[in-house]
Amino acid sequence: MNYYVGIDGGGTKTAFACYNEEKECVAECILESCHVLQVDREKAISILKQGLERLAQSLKNDVDVHFYICAGLAGYGKDKELRKRIESICEESFKNHKYVICNDGEIALAGALNGKDGILVISGTGSIAYSTLQGHTERSGGWGYMLGDEGSAYWIGKKLLQEYTKQCDGRHSRTDLVEFVKNSLKLKDDYDLISYTANILKNDRGKIAKLALLVNDLAKKNDKAALRIYDEAAREIAEIIHSLSKSFPNKCYVSYIGGVWKAKELIIDPLKYYLNENIILEEPKYPPVFGAYLIAYNLFKV
Amino acid sequence: MNYYVGIDGGGTKTAFACYNEEKECVAECILESCHVLQVDREKAISILKQGLERLAQSLKNDVDVHFYICAGLAGYGKDKELRKRIESICEESFKNHKYVICNDGEIALAGALNGKDGILVISGTGSIAYSTLQGHTERSGGWGYMLGDEGSAYWIGKKLLQEYTKQCDGRHSRTDLVEFVKNSLKLKDDYDLISYTANILKNDRGKIAKLALLVNDLAKKNDKAALRIYDEAAREIAEIIHSLSKSFPNKCYVSYIGGVWKAKELIIDPLKYYLNENIILEEPKYPPVFGAYLIAYNLFKV
Known part of the structure; x- marks a missing residue:
């Protein structure tokens, strides 16, 4: 058989x-x-x-x-x-x-x-999207964490660190983010993040990706800066989707897998905002x- | 004596x-x-x-x-x-x-x-700004290339690589940038940038900072994407300046040194656009x- x-x-x-x-x-x-x-x-x-x-x-x-x-x-x-x-x-x-x-x-x-034609966005530690249309496959994103992986957990974790430095400097308004990061990483002084980055994170992809969990915790508490990071991630992911959806004649189905999507509406809601109206977002x-x-x-x- | x-x-x-x-x-x-x-x-x-x-x-x-x-x-x-x-x-x-x-x-x-009170932005391989006001010194930026150094040559070089990937994917409209980078780095295929990054650049701060020279070349030829990178760099530098200039009661003198400023009006013009009106930008x-x-x-x- x-x-x-x-x-x-x-x-x-x-x-x-x-x-x-x-x-x-x-x-x-x-x-x-x-x-x-x-x-x-x-x-x-x-x-x-x-x-x-x-x-x-x-x-x-x-x-x-x-x-x-x-x-x-x-x-x-x-x-x-x-x-x-x-x-x-x-x-x-x-x-x-x-x-x-x-x-x-x-x-x-x-x-x-x-089995339908459409697009899948994979956003875990890294990020990439694939499309299938009439037997033809394309990709967008997925250049690796050194060059991009926009909207991935690594990217979100890096944004958290950058937001921290900007809040410490007064470049961005302070939210609860600085104290939360300091407590979570056990930093005594604001500037201890520099040695923490050099000695503990060491640009380790996995360790930085894990910091996305802190962004999730903060966003759940409605921290404006954390919500902004998800908003930026969603905008980057929308850009990846649109680069592939251009080839679709009418409506285009899009789904998603990977750890970043555990943030649910925190990433899905801003993503829907940025997506063209011909995109139909579906749970996997x-x-x-x-x-x-x-x-x-x-x-x-x- | x-x-x-x-x-x-x-x-x-x-x-x-x-x-x-x-x-x-x-x-x-x-x-x-x-x-x-x-x-x-x-x-x-x-x-x-x-x-x-x-x-x-x-x-x-x-x-x-x-x-x-x-x-x-x-x-x-x-x-x-x-x-x-x-x-x-x-x-x-x-x-x-x-x-x-x-x-x-x-x-x-x-x-x-x-000797006047004011702010100096140093933007070479890295970036940082210092202010002096009535004997008191502050700093902003300068967290190092892993965390920030926004508007530095390293930061500009990294943006070039990211713009390259986005243009290759069709996330951003193609300009002359992709072909120019491919020729300059002697890449045969678009995706050769991935192995070039892994094997040649190796996240080397100096090597990536040198890529800023390519952005300069492109911007001089009026490449829209390169001009946008300078615009973003200027916005980041303006943010650093404003975080320090808040303490100044009225007008605030600002000057600059470092390799990035060799781009002259390409960085100075957008910077002036983003700066508050109380800032007076002066050549060093x-x-x-x-x-x-x-x-x-x-x-x-x-």
Whole structure:
């Protein structure tokens, strides 16, 4: 029998989900990460093979299993060398099966919009957006934290630090932000932030991204400066969305995933304000692994 | 006889200038840097002593020389440990003479405004502003390139990179900027900027600051995006100035030094637009070493 398999290979785990021709999920499993920048070639192959074996074991009543696979793998982007490495791993792992490789953003987009054409904004530690329109995929943002990642948790955390310095100097009006940051980071003096940045933060992407949680706490207490940071983040994200939505003839569906969206209306409300009227913002419908299945189904359905 | 000595101790050189009671410059010399973060204690002492000896040699007709010194030294700021180290060096170097220690920003301010109260904006690789009002000194900005240094060459260089990514994505309208940056940095593909940033720039403060020269070239050719970067830089610098000018009762004199100002009207014109009407912007009148002399003269004149 024919089965459609979605694989979501991210930085922390590899998720597998198997659907039958009646679109019922008949098997799934989660293994460790197969990210090419985190594990070697042999390990990646072993994880992908193992996942398929587990799915097959769940289907042991069926003696003639045909898998049609879509693997959405982190790292499968613009870098040609990485693409080749991933293609070689998949060739080895999926032989005897038909398959297609996407990057993790494309399957997340398919999942969030349930296979519809549209745009997905991923805003976690970094930020990037993907669009799919009539089989054609584009991206915007996602240049990394050194150059941009506008509206990401890193970007929001950095804005918090900058707002702190501006309030300390009297460039911006003081809100509760300075005292809140000082207490949270255990700074004695305003200027201790300089040594804290040099010795503790050290431009560490993850540590600065975590500071976004402080912005969230402050914004919940209605701190004007924190709300302004979310407003600026929303404006940057709207800019990313509009750069992609220009290609859409009429209305354009947009969804979102990633840690920044946990701030809910704090980021969603200003975003709606900045978005053109042809944009329809939707909560994400299904997880990325389901998006991978959808792509496999639409491509290979018999 | 009494002489007033100005010393400007920066990161690249130490300048000495000696004036008599008739305000005539009677001796000067330039030695290497005595910056406490660049040379050890003994070396710093030897440079400062040597400078005074050279001045004294020029005054050999005078057998009863009294020096009244103002030393404006880089590093003499908020850091208590550094302050102590510098004070100990000066105690050893200037014994038998009356002296006062300032930081290099304060003497630059005194020089630029010829001893008048007001504000000096220093915008080179980094940025900071100092104000002097009735003997009281304040600062704004200058939190370092990780946190701010708004309007500095580093900040302008970073904005260029961000504008490049936004134009590549179609978030901002394309100008000549992308092709100009690609040619200047010898990038083949738009996305080569990512590896250029990771492998060549490596968040190196000096290298990114040098990119400000490209913004200058583009702005001279009337590139809209480059002009917008200068406009944003000017708005940030205006914010720094206003945070200090609030304390001034009426009009407030402001001057400027540092590499960014070589852009002349490209930065000065938008700055004038953003400045309050009580601000009087003046070209810098004298160099920092003259400012140090002025402070010594005003403090110690007999």
